[in-house]
Structure formats: structure tokens, C-alpha cells
Amino acid sequence: xxxxxxxxxxxxxxxxxxxxxxxxxxxxxxxxxxxxxxxxxxxxxxxxxxxxxxxxxxxxxxxxxxxxxxxxxxxxxxxxxxxxxxxxxxxxxxxxxxxxxxxxxxxxxxxxxxxxxxxxxxxxxxxxxxxxxxxxxxxxxxxxxxxxxxxxxxxxxxxxxxxxxxxxxxxxxxxxxxxxxxxxxxxxxxxxxxxxxxxxxxxxxxxxxxxxxxxxxxxxxxxxxxxxxxxxxxxxxxxxxxxxxxxxxxxxxxxxxxxxxxxxxxxxxxxxxxxxxxxxxxxxxxxxxxxxxxxxxxxxxxxxxxxxxxxxxxxxxxxxxxxxxxxxxxxxxxxxxxxxxxxxxxxxxxxxxxxxxxxxxxxxxxxxxxxxxxxxxxxxxxxxxxxxxxxxxxxxxxxxxxxxxxxxxxxxxxxxxxxxxxxxxxxxx
Numbered sequence: 056x057x058x059x060x061x062x063x064x065x066x067x068x069x070x071x072x073x074x075x076x077x078x079x080x081x082x083x084x085x086x087x088x089x090x091x092x093x094x095x096x097x098x099x100x101x102x103x104x105x106x107x108x109x110x111x112x113x114x115x116x117x118x119x120x121x122x123x124x125x126x127x128x129x130x131x132x133x134x135x136x137x138x139x140x141x142x143x144x145x146x147x148x149x150x151x152x153x154x155x156x157x158x159x160x161x162x163x164x165x166x167x168x169x170x171x172x173x174x175x176x177x178x179x180x181x182x183x184x185x186x187x188x189x190x191x192x193x194x195x196x197x198x199x200x201x202x203x204x205x206x207x208x209x210x211x212x213x214x215x216x217x218x219x220x221x222x223x224x225x226x227x228x229x230x231x232x233x234x235x236x237x238x239x240x241x242x243x244x245x246x247x248x249x250x251x252x253x254x255x256x257x258x259x260x261x262x263x264x265x266x267x268x269x270x271x272x273x274x275x276x277x278x279x280x281x282x283x284x285x286x287x288x289x290x291x292x293x294x295x296x297x298x299x300x301x302x303x304x305x306x307x308x309x310x311x312x313x314x315x316x317x318x319x320x321x322x323x324x325x326x327x328x329x330x331x332x333x334x335x336x337x338x339x340x341x342x343x344x345x346x347x348x349x350x351x352x353x354x355x356x357x358x359x360x361x362x363x364x365x366x367x368x369x370x371x372x373x374x375x376x377x378x379x380x381x382x383x384x385x386x387x388x389x390x391x392x393x394x395x396x397x398x399x400x401x402x403x404x405x406x407x408x409x410x411x412x413x414x415x416x417x418x419x420x421x422x423x424x425x426x427x428x429x430x431x432x433x434x435x436x437x438x439x440x441x442x443x444x445x446x447x448x449x450x451x452x453x454x455x456x457x458x459x460x461x462x463x464x465x466x467x468x469x470x471x472x473x474x475x476x477x478x479x480x481x482x483x484x
Contacts, residue, residue, distance in 0.1 A: 057236070058233050058234075058236040058237035059233075059237065061229065061232075061233040061236070062230060062233040062234065062237065064229075065226050065227075065229035065230040065232070065233055066226070066230060067226075068222065068225060068226030068229065069222075069223055069225075069226025069227050069229075069230060069396060070226070071222060071226070072219055072220075072221075072222035072223030072224075072225075072226055072392065072396070073223055073305070073306075073309050073392065073396055075219050075222065076219045076220075076223060076305055076388065076389070076392035077302050077305050077306050079215065079216060079219055079388060080301045080302040080305055080385050080388050080389045080392070081301075081302035081385075083210055083301070083384050083385035083388065084300055084301055084302055084385045085113075086113045086115065086116050086208070086209075086210045087116070087208060087209055087210070087383055087384070087385055088110055088111075088112060088116075088118075088206060088207060088208040089205075089207055089383075090108060090110040090205065090206045090207075091108065091203055091204065091205040091206075092107060092108040092109075092203070092204050093201045093202070093203050093204075094106070094107050094108070094201070094202070094204070095198060095199050095200060095201050095202070096137065096187060096189075096192065096193060096197070096198040096199075096200075097192065097195070097198040097199050099187075100192055100198075103188060103189055103190065103191070104186055104187070104188050105186060105187045105188075106184055106185075106186050107122070107139075107184075107185045107186060107187060107202065107204040108184065108185045108204035108205070108206055109182060109183070109184035109185075110182070110183060110184075110206050111180070111181065111182055111183070112177045112180065112181070112183045112206070112208050113177060113180050113208070114177050114178055114179055114180055115176075115177070115210055116176070116177045116208040116209055116210045117174065117175070117176055117177070117208065117209055117210070117211065118174060118175065118176075118177050118183070118206065118207065118208040119171070119173075119174040119205075119206075119207045119208075120141055120171070120172040120173050120174065120185055120204075120205070120206055121169060121170070121171055121172060121204070121205045121207075122139065122169070122170055122172055122185065122202050122203075122204050122205075123167065123168065123169040123170075123202060123203045123204075123205070124167060124168055124169075124200050124201070124202040124203070125166065125167050125200065125201065126166075126167065126168065126200045127163050127164070127165060127166070127167065127168050128158060128161055128163060128168035128170070129158070130154075130155045130158040130159060132196070132197060133153055133158055133197060134153060134154055134155050134158055135153065135154065136153055136189065136193040136197050137153050137187040137188065137189040137193065138150055138151070138152050138153065138187065138188050138189070139151040139152075139153060139172055139185060139186070139187055140185070140186045140187070140188060141172060141173055141183070141184075141185060142183065142184045142185075142186055143179065143181050143182070143183055144181045144182050145182075145184075149172075149173050151172050151173065157170065158170070172185060177208060183206060185204045185206065209383060209384050210384055211384060212384050212387065212388060212482070212483060216384075216388050216483070217480075217483045219388070219392055220388075220391045220392055220395060220479050220480070220483075221480075223392050223395045223396050224395035224472070224476045224479070227395055227396060227398065227399055227472055228469075228472055230399060231399060231465055231468050231469055231472065234332070234337050234338075234465055235338075235339045235344070235348070235465050237329075237332075274322065274324065276412040276413060276415050276416065277412075277413075277416070279322040279323065279324070279408075279412050280322075280408075280409055280412050280413060280424070282322060283318050283319065283322050283404070283408060283409065284428070286314075286318050287314075287315065287318065287404070287432070290311060290314055291311065291432070294307045294308075294310075294311060300385075301380070301383065301385040301386045301388070301389035302385070302389065304380070304386075304389050304393075305389040305392055305393055308389075308393040308396075308397060309393065309396055309397070311397075311400075312396065312397045312399075312400030312401070313400065315400045315401065315403060315404035316399075316400050316403050316404070318404070318408075319335050319403055319404045319407055319408030319409075320332070320335060320403075320408075322408065322412075323335055323408050323411060323412060334411050335403055335407035335408050335411055335464060336403075336406065336407040336410065336411050336458065336462070336463055336464030336465070337403060337407060337463075337464055337465060338462075338463050338465065339463060339465065340461040340462055340463045340465075340466055341461070341462045341463075344463075347461050347463070347466050348465075348466065348469050350466075351457060351466045351467070351469035351470040351473070352469060352470070352473045354453060354457060354470045354473075355469070355470035355471065355472070355473025355474040355477075356473060356474075356477070357453075358449065358450045358453045358454070358470065358474050359473075359474045359477055359478060361446070361449050361450075361453075362443075362446030362447070362449055362450050362474075363446070365442050365443075365445040365446040365449060366440075366442035366443050366445075366446055367442065368442065369441045369442035369445050370441065370442070371439060371440045371441055371442060372439055372441065373438075373439030373440075374439060374440070375436065375437045375438055375439045375440035375443065376435065376436055376437075376438070377390065377436045377437055377440070377443070378440060381482075387482050388482075390479075390482075391478075391479035391482050392479075394475040394476070394478060394479045395472065395475055395476050395479050397475075398468055398471035398472045398474075398475055399468045399471075399472070401429070401471065402454070402458075402464045402465075402467050402468040402471055403464060403468075405425045405428060405429045405455075406425045406429075406454060406455055406458040406464045406467050407464035409421070409424055409425050409428060410422070410424070410425040410455070410458055410464070411464075413425075418459065422455055422459055425455050425458065426451045426452055426455040427451075429447075429451040429454075429455070430444075430447055430448050430451045433447045433451075434447075450471075450474065453470070454467035454470060454471055455467070457470055
């Protein structure tokens with residue numbers, strides 16, 4: 056009874072963290088600006104003045120203004136052609152002359168150049184613009200170049216955002232704890248060495264009652280796994296078309312986690328919810344359960360260190376989707392909150408449902424499927440960032456090894472929560 060009540064309370068704590076996270080991420084998104092325009096001086100000329108980019112900024116954010124062009128912007132061609140201004144509601148706040156000094160500081164190659172126009176805190180809400188003023192329109196070789204003027208504004212993460220992540224992490228950890236408390240496999244594992252006669256018979260009877268009932272699978276295990284993967288793939292791809300933005304990403308990510316758990320429990324088969332939980336490995340380890348969970352925490356720290364080492368040693372060929380996502384505070388908070396909400400669901404599906412179903416055929420098959428499918432479903436996030444992908448492979452291997460050794464999906468879930476939680480906390484350091 057205590058385990059059931061604790062499980063419900065833990066789920067509510069995790070849910071509260073997720074809901075607060077979605078609200079907070081949505082608020083951060085509303086303040087963030089990533090505005091860019093491609094306007095030539097000739098097209099925007101209004102008699103000695105051209106508006107290159109204009110947008111609304113909000114107080115409390117940090118803004119950056121940048122101008123890039125598909126031209127090297129060499130001083131001998133661009134010096135003195137115009138003066139760039141940062142304006143608020145039509146009033147000039149900062150002047151950036153296009154002279155040899157400012158142009159020498161531009162980042163350039165043979166085909167393009169970028170220069171920073173300024174950055175700083177936004178103190179007042181209003182229309183901010185980058186304009187160019189000049190006595191006469193420059194020659195076509197300059198006036199017809201389409202510069203990309205970019206205005207970016209972000210609000211830094213705060214202690215409240217850290218609280219959201221910690222609350223979600225705590226709720227997830229408590230769910231694992233109370234699932235372990237309700238598990239029946241840990242009741243007894245081996246007979247007393249000197250058990251004899253009637254006492255031994257009573258022990259055997261108690262042991263049989265403590266063991267979980269064998270699940271009744273209405274589907275062949277291979278078909279259940281195939282349907283599970285198909286169901287995951289359809290929802291996974293569907294989310295990619297529906298979700299837009301960091302807040303929606305967090306909400307749909309948690310929804311995907313719930314779907315993983317529901318799908319696994321439905322397809323694994325069994326006469327009751329308790330039997331299905333046992334069949335998915337959501338039980339205490341067979342032996343030494345009191346040492347397995349502290350060991351899982353140590354394993355999680357070790358896997359995190361190995362994954363970070365792989366990220367440093369293996370070069371990337373491009374910027375991954377997850378790197379772009381977390382470059383914004385709203386994306387970072389969304390990713391951190393999801394990182395501490397999703398591990399148990401992922402373990403229940405990959406090292407619970409898939410491993411448990413395929414173990415009936417072969418332990419090796421179950422191991423390889425749970426490991427490689429886990430890596431495959433995470434591959435799109437880190438594609439191009441090969442060190443991170445190698446790190447996911449190492450992590451998946453370690454987590455699946457914990458499942459094989461312990462016989463419980465709760466042990467790798469503990470390591471997974473440790474790994475992800477420490478990474479999430481690092482985002483605030």
C-alpha cells in the first residue's frame with residue numbers, strides 16, 4: 056500500500072516538474088528573438104536611409120546585432136560608404152561607422168564577411184532596428200550586395216529553471232524507488248543452507264508465492280516487438296511534423312515517453328498490471344538488490360565520463376540538431392527537463408519490453424536488440440556530432456549490460472537517471 060501511494064505521489068511530483076517546465080520554456084521562448092533580413096541598400100533606400108532589419112525586443116534579454124554579406128567587405132571598397140546605426144523607436148542609440156578600423160575587425164573569407172555591430176542588455180521594450188545612413192547611395196557594386204542583418208535576443212537561465220529540473224529529476228528517482236519497493240522478485244532468491252522438513256516446505260511455498268506469475272502473451276514475442284517498434288516509429292516521426300519550438304518539444308517528448316511505457320505494457324502481455332510490470336523488468340534485481348542501486352549510480356557517473364571523453368576525442372563533421380536546439384536557453388531548459396523525465400520510460404521500453412520479450416529466444420539477441428535500437432532512436436539527435444553518437448553507443452552498451460547482469464530494468468534506469476541528471480545540472484554551472 057505504501058509503495059502504491061508513494062508511486063502515485065512520485066508521478067505527481069514528476070508531472071508538476073514537467074508542467075512547470077513547459078510553462079517556463081514557453082515564457083522563455085516568448086522573449087527570445089532570432090530575426091534576420093536580407094535587404095540591399097538599393098532596395099531599402101528612402102533618401103539617404105535604409106532599414107536593414109527591425110524587430111521588437113523585450114527587457115531582461117541580452118541582444119546581439121550582426122551584419123553579414125556574401126562579399127568579403129574589404130576596407131578599400133566599403134570604407135566610408137555608410138554609417139550603421141542601432142535605433143530604438145526611430146532614435147539612434149549607437150553609431151557604427153563603416154571605416155577601416157571596424158571593417159578590419161570583421162570575420163571574413165574570400166566569399167563573405169561578418170561584423171558585430173554591438174551587444175548588451177535590453178532595458179526597454181520597443182522596436183529595435185539596424186539602419187544605414189549615407190549622403191548618397193553607394194555604387195552598385197556595394198549597394199546591390201544583399202547583406203544579412205541579424206538581431207538575436209536571449210534571456211539567461213535562472214535558479215527557478217534549475218528548480219524545475221531538480222523537481223522533475225527527484226520525481227523520476229522516487230518513481231524508481233517505489234517501483235523497486237513494490238517488486239516481488241526481491242522477496243527471496245535462495246533457500247537456507249540448513250533448511251529441512253516442514254520448515255523447508257514452508258519456505259518453498261513462500262518462495263513460489265513471491266515469484267511473479269508468468270505473463271500471458273497474446274502475441275508471439277517477435278510480433279509484439281515488431282508492433283512496438285512500428286508504433287514507436289509512427290509516433291516518433293509524427294512528432295517531428297507536429298512539434299514546433301522548445302515548449303512543444305518538451306511536452307511531446309514527455310508524451311512519447313508515456314507512449315513508450317503504455318505500448319510496452321500493452322504488448323508484453325499478462326493477466327494484471329503487476330505481472331506486466333514484472334515482465335518488463337520493472338522489478339528489484341534477483342540478487343544483491345541492496346548493492347545494485349548504489350552500483351548503478353557509480354556506473355552512471357562512469358558512463359557519463361566515458362561519453363564526454365568520446366565527445367572530446369571524436370571529431371564532428373557538422374552541427375547536430377541537439378547542439379542547435381540547446382544553443383537557446385529555452386531549448387537548453389527543455390532538453391534538461393526532458394533528460395530527467397524520459398530515462399525510466401526509455402528503460403521500460405528498450406531494456407524492459409524489448410529485452411524481456413526477446414530474451415525468450417536468446418539472451419544475446421535481446422542484448423543486441425535493446426542496445427542497437429536504443430542507439431538508432433537517438434541517432435538523429437546527434438547526427439554529424441560523431442563523438443556524441445559514440446557516447447550514446449557506449450552508454451547504451453553499459454545500460455544493457457546492467458540489465459543483463461541484474462535482471463532488472465530499474466538498475467539501468469537508476470544509472471540512466473544519474474547520467475542524464477548530472478548532465479542537466481551542468482547546463483546551469
